[in-house]
Amino acid sequence: MTQVLDGFDPAAGSNPRGSGSATPPVPDEALLDGLNPRQREAVLYRGQSLLIVAGAGSGKTSVLTRRIAGLLQTREAWPSQILAITFTNKAAAEMRDRVGALIGREAAEGMWISTFHSACVRILRREAENFGFTRSFTIYDSADSRALVKRIIKELDADTLGFTVGTVLGKISKAKNELSDVESYARSANFNDPNEAGFVEIFRRYSQALAKANAFDFDDLIAQTVYLFRAFPAVAALYRRRFRHILVDEYQDTNHAQYSLIRELTREVDAATANDLEAENGFTKSRRGPRGEIPGASLTVVGDSDQSIYAFRGADIRNIVEFEHDFPHSKVILLEQNYRSTQNILDAANSVISNNFDRKDKKLFTTIGAGDKIVGFTGYSGHDEAQFVADEIAKLHDGGVAYKDIAVFYRTNAQTRALEEIFIRSALPYRVLGGTKFYERAEIKDAMAYLITVANPADPLALRRVMNVPKRGIGPATEAALQSFADSNALTLRDALSSAGELGLGPKVTGAILELAGILDEATATASLDQVRPAGPADVLITLLQRTHFVEALRNTGDPQDEARAENVEELISVTKEFQKNNPNGTLLDFLTEVSLVAAADELDDSSGTVSLMTLHTAKGLEYEAVFLTGVEEGLLPHQMSAGEIGGPAEERRLFYVGITRARRKLYLSLAMTRAQFGEIGVAMPSRYLQEIPAELIDWKQSPGDATSRGGTQPRALNARREGGFNFRDSVGQLPPAPREKREWTSAVTNRVRDNGELTLAVGDRIRHADFGDGRVTAVTGVVPKAVAEVQFDNAGRKRLLIKIAPIEKL
DNA sequence: CTTGCATTTTTTTTT
């Protein structure tokens, strides 16, 4: 149990500043450098609870880091007494770096700076044994939860009652975020309603399955930590005593469970409990209050209710609205000065958000100046819109803006398809965030499932996934036999494998099962935390793949995609090696945890030199020199599905607001007249939110009205430029009926990626492009297959094309 | 048990 104590008794002597200093010491003036009076106050305020209402771009990260640095520098706190919660792991790493840069890396070591989920995993790993889990628990991601629920619904034939995986998962998640477990849910459930009774049964089986699998789902990580603190006061006291300063970023997006967690952590420890705790563990005596209690930790939260965009996963805007009520005597500081965007961008943002009625009025302002107008564009199709985005990015890049300072936002992930197609053809380097389908690929999931089975033998889900991969002749029937053997002998599925000989199966299958059991058991032994030096993820993975002939089997299916799959597995090996290099003492479990908890924004790489594509949700907290906000259409933004939800359209507006306020200098708003959905092409209408931006702030390169009047026939108005004078409001009601023929709208751009093979072009060559017509090559850069031609088209302007795949022919 | 083909469903956003 010694490692539980690790870091819990930070002071080799006593409290950081002894006791009895009446006025708090003041940090170095250098820490306050360049801060405005409000920010300065937020850094210096010392009191039990502080709410910083920080508008977009108001320098809140700066304030938070300096506040932490100040606490450390003045010795008001030891690093280990600080718990800072950020929204992404990347933000956490950045904050740690910045604090380190301010007061020295060593002085900043030992702080807990992480996301809610990471912090909870850390606590749960230490304490899991208290309530029926082991410290080798694994985390079920959404796909795992989905698979489990699907299985349960099938078992119960509950789909006949109208239960779908999606609705059940939603209800379970909602319950957990409200800290309601099966029992408490059942207590208030109406069992006369067959639907309700059915759900309770599913919920019960789901919870039991997770517990049996020694696994937590995402929501459990928070909810079970709260449960832990409430059920085991001594454990709670340990953490309450330890964390003296708690800071939470993006507080507007906390849900009830997260709020409760913060509440639990900031409670005081009464004198008796504190005495017991310190005596038992040999801790030095903490600074006490008048009743001998350890006072509750100080709490700083930062947030902006206008940027609350996660209601769908239980975020409760009331947490921030009612903060002053929840934490009496709290101080509130408003940061309204924006250091990020031009006034035009802020005016647009202010104007849009002012349409949400139940909000405290707040107006962002800047001293940067008006800046450029917002650029608007209406394409005929999603591809046309994408082409505009690509062209403008090329122009920006020519004008000296680095690719990494440009981002493209969209409401739904499906919108990436058109953008990617055009970007590839235009030879624009880009990166899709959160679309990391890498860990969703079948071969990667299979390989990961091997690692999970090894780390957590109790989990049947992962085992089932790998049982017949590579193919060993273990089909559904054999699996069922193993499962029922396990059930009737109270064994785990994994243990049942070793007893395969007793099942009377064919000799071939039995042999295969026993071989698998052997491979897994050996790997589990080498990776066990009880080992002096547990094998790391790369060691385990490489051994497993070799012994199961995983890659060979992958290469021999005759599928043309085999090679790509094998390469993906190689890539996974590199990832594990990289992890081992960066974390010499990192265990297999550490690796699995890290992979489970990566957020979309964590994939950002500042040195990448690529344009970033992401959803509006992922964009929260980020900023870019130039921002393209695409698909600003009814049905997409606001999204169709939000229409029926209470507060739906208002939240969509906040999402739009978040998108706008990410831009520093250049903001582009684009939409399309028609958009493909489910493979069907439909007419799109401009978003209502566009009308909420004062018309004079937008310079429409091609307004909805222009696009209407063209009727969509060739040649398309790629260079259309209309100066001022357009009245958007009038045009909205006059959109054309659906295009008569689909062909007319889809253009050759939508066709499959083609391959021009060895086609080589030289400066001066005449070419013909499927969309842009004829043109002359003015430059060729790069080498095959990534050679890029710059072409001056006769009617479509100058473009950069990836020679290998552009729809072109040499004349 | 596996494979291939026909059918159906899916897209809101995420840790």
Place this chain on the structure above:
DNA sequence: AAAATGCAAG
């Protein structure tokens, strides 16, 4: 348009 599912043949 792509992915997931279901079903029949080998």
